[in-house]
Amino acid sequence: MIDWITVWTVLFVSSVTIFAIMAVVVTIRGARDIKQLLRSIEKGDREDGQDSEK
């Protein structure tokens, strides 16, 4: 028999922790990508480029 309360508790705590870390990373690096996006559109650069991680 599945212990649903434990399943949902573990799911909730682990997901919230991962999301909190992800939110911080995406906030910081997303801001950098916005600058790049506006610069890229302004230059009329429509070519497929490299990933921001590269």
Place this chain on the structure above:
Amino acid sequence: MPSLETNFSWLDWGIVACYLLGTVAVGLYVNRFIRNMSDYVVAGRAVRTWLAVATMTGSELGLVTVMFAAQKGFTGGFSAFHIAVVAGVVPLVVGFTGFIVVPLRRLGVMTIPQYYGIRFGQGVRVYGGILLAAAGILNMGMFLKAGAIFVTALTGLNEPVHVNIVMTVLILLVLIYTTLGGMVSVIITDYIQFVVLSFGLLLACAIAVGQLGWGTIVGAVQEVHGEAGFNPAHEGGFGVSYMAWMLLTAGLVSSTIWQTAVMRASSVESEAVVRSLYKWSSVGFLIRFLLPQFLGICALTYFMGHPEARALFLATDGGVVNNPELTMSAFPHFLGQILPVGIIGIVGAGMLAAFMSTHDSYLLCWASVIVEDVVAPLRGGKMSTRSRLLLARVLIVLIGIFLLVWSLWYPLGQDLLDYMMISGAIYFTGALALLVLGIYWKGASRVGAYMALTAGGLAVLGLTPVQELIGFERLENWLGMELSTAHVGLFVTALALMLMVLGSLLFPDKGLPAEEREVAS
């Protein structure tokens, strides 16, 4: 609407006003970057991984999502978490396999009907475009009402007329913003909204757990829902067929078939980014259900301890009252009572940002589909960029007016999530067949595509007012079983796939143009 107290103050109104004005200013600022339809619709295909993750999550973590997910937590307890699980796991699988989205990105399509055009011909593109836009606009028909119920419940505007006034103000704000900036402004709003709402929801959860205690929350679900509040397969709660329906809709469709998600995949700069986007966004897809569902459960727990509210939200048999518009308001009422002054303003602003973010994405999406997949092909593709942009903006305003009228008139009659899934099914049941079989089966044909798209229209039978209108009960009596939204949706999906196969086998394509044969193979 229930008359419940709120901590929302003038300071919070000030925070919300500053936020909204700031957002409109962003729209005005980025308008100068828009030069063509590609900039307007897919931001010049120049979006990189982290911004794509923020904007994908921001767009999908809308106020409406938060409202319907919270409602499911309120009415279903912890069992509702199964929706979050499938919503998170499926995009992760898509990220690793590239299922559907990578071939679409490879083709460089901006809309799904554009793919229909390449694979099945322009006739299917126009037909699919009309169905997609109609289902999509119907699908967002309750957005305004959900937004207005949130605002009025959170702020304590309890007169029924306030809901209508708030709906009008909200749609005006969204229209101004969306018509100005297109996808670039949408992406930037999505980013801001991602930041505010992510941290706002995390904070709200922390405050809720701190005030209520985990043990009390579990006990409340046990008291109201019993085992069905924890076990999603329990037939007294969601049941197996509903879980299968959610796997299809909240999992596969919302991440790969739904046009707004596909537009995000089309906006990124390479196939590698598409895969990264889906892997990272899987956390966002999971969280967009999980956090609001948990807050819905917390709202249930909180109101059980308040006799006046308990009488309002719980029926005499101890279960949750069967009134979708009332249960939808439980979550914002709860936020209005547990969050302190100032924090409510920030969370409220985040939610409004979420509302605008979703609304502008969807308005832009459906207007683009009508322009690119219906009007332009019918005119032989002879439309200038200027005409397309102008028409898209006019359509956005017209759709906005329709949404206001629909929100005022349509009686919801079922949980918001179920309304959205079944109205979306009018389009996605056919689209699923066309995309999956079109991409992965060489034998898929034009006639099969028409048949599958047409079958999707049967999904309207899942809408409660339609069922009441046609006397759906007689069919249920005849079958000797109750037919839920999930049953209707799963049946229509299977029918569309079957007709696609049958139509393709009976009427295979002959003499396709060279480029279409190339895509088909």
